[in-house]
Amino acid sequence: MRIELALFASLEPYLPEGESASGRRTRMIDLPGGITVGEVVARLGLPDQPRVCFIDGRGVREDAVLTDGVRLAIFPPVAGG
């Protein structure tokens, strides 16, 4: 299956090679069906730190399962205002 992956702020350097999707910080990536957010995190080698993950704009935990065509966005802890 194919999903859109977006990595922001300090996670940007972990973006895999490949076709960018809807912006510079996004890629289309191929993944086996049934994979969880946490497994993608491990594959990408993201640092062992808290992070905030979204599937299609909804905050999710790392045991959430990805399905074909979704957008997965991952952020390091950020805040401001």
Place this chain on the structure above:
Amino acid sequence: MGSLLRVDMACLTVKKEPVPAGWAKYAGRALTDAIIFAEVPPKADPLGPANKLVLAPGLFGGTPAPNGGRLSIGAKSPLTGGIKESNVGGQFAHSAAKAGLAAIIIEGRPADPKALYALDIDAQGNGMLNRVDDLAGLGNYETAEKLHAMKGDDKLVTVTNGPAGEMLMKAAGIAVSDPHGYPNRFAGRGGLGAVMGSKGLKAITIPLGIESLPHADKEAFTAAVRKFANALKEHPVSGQGLPTYGTNVLANIINEAGGYPTRNFSEGRFEGVEKISGETMREITLERGGNVKHGCHTGCVIQCSRYYVHPDGSYWTKGSEYESVWALGADCGIDDMDGIAELDRKCGDLGLDTIEMGNVIAVYMESGKAEFGDVQGALAALEECAKGTETGRILGDGAEATGMAFGVERIPVVKHQAMPAYDPRPIQGIGVTYATSTQGADHTAGYSITANVLGVGGTVDPLKPLGQAELSKNLQIATAMLDSFGLCIFVAFPVLDIPAAFEAIYEMATAHTGDPWDADALMKLGRETIAFERLFNESAGFTAADDRLPAWMLTEKLPPHNSVFTVTDAELDSVHDFVAETAAEMGISKP
């Protein structure tokens, strides 16, 4: 405890007074509130002689407490009609505290409506009013430069009022100089610049000041400072995210969550966000050789501030904050970072609140008077304000005035104040804060984005009402406390997650003052602060009906989540359920 400096603009006298004994524990926001509660009639005309402008450093002003140099500026707001505390960085709070001042109270109005004054305060906290009629109409940048030249002191700290405040526009804010002397830190919200203008006051100056205030127990204070600073550096938000990217690091995540208000709150995602995000801003700034990290005042260890520079590397404006980039960017459909910087600079120089003005321009664009996405159209709108034309005066009075004058129904305001950069429909917790805050729509009053989106201080589902009222209530109380200590609200991120950070606050307070502070006393201070504000607002005429979002947010679905605001009225009304009891304990009922 410092003194009150009372400045009577009618008699042109300045005198020092002791702080009344009952207010010994109050500083910052608690003190501006206590003074306004005691001295300003709630029904007073905000731009009339009975209103007072009060500036107060927090309890940690003048000390090396990390991030402890924020300033509270209060008055009855001409925008909301209620009490206002606008919180600002810059150097003034530290300098005023070092000069021995707990608060400065500006009251009355000069007999000659054309006369303009500067209040010049010396290192001992004595003040003098001087005529500065030749500064009339000057922008904040030129005013600050002239004051530096007049005083021959390049370290002078300034508080200045731009032309918008002189013209009594309700979106006018007050500028405070940063450590490099740029007048780029703003007590932006609620029209306090208009109150300053109504007093005939163009500026306040004070020497920087060197000596920190003495502590009751120096050793314990130093230990608590170290504990606090370590927590701020350890937390990934305050230790990494904010210093690296600044507040605009939020653009992508709020957009991802579908709560980034776009084109006057008609959508929750902006297709141009990438071009105006914190990541991109950092790249542009680095490419141009600009500064990407400093504190807005000395003693800040988080350092979320930066400068945005021209292509040749010269200073353009404060590295626009998330709120400003959103307001003048996404909310107006503008994705041009340099264009946003110019709009930000112009607002800063005129002394206009960027949040209010972004909303103003977005509403104006929705009326068809300008096109969404058109930087030149937006600049032209600000030019109307600069010239003080009839249109400019409407725009300068805020989003509600603009919407009413130009026939727009979608006006995102609460208590007449425009909403900041989070749509309350997909982020319901911030909607509770907007609705119920004593300040009008204000994100900083109870920053529920934390648990709704950022995973800080717990997690709640942002699309659901469950737990939102309680979350907002606790944050509103905690924030009132932080504002009273002069602590930047960004310390809240580590304070919510690291127990040692919270402990360090009362340990620093105890060691500094010699009075016993503990966890309960901190929260009591927060509740008392809000009690002053709620009671003042009630007497000014506010009712439960004012603690509501605009009705269209309950029915108009916001893409991409197609959500509406669903927190019930009863839940909203529960936020201030502690006020009656707190007021009774304080022995107050009405201002």
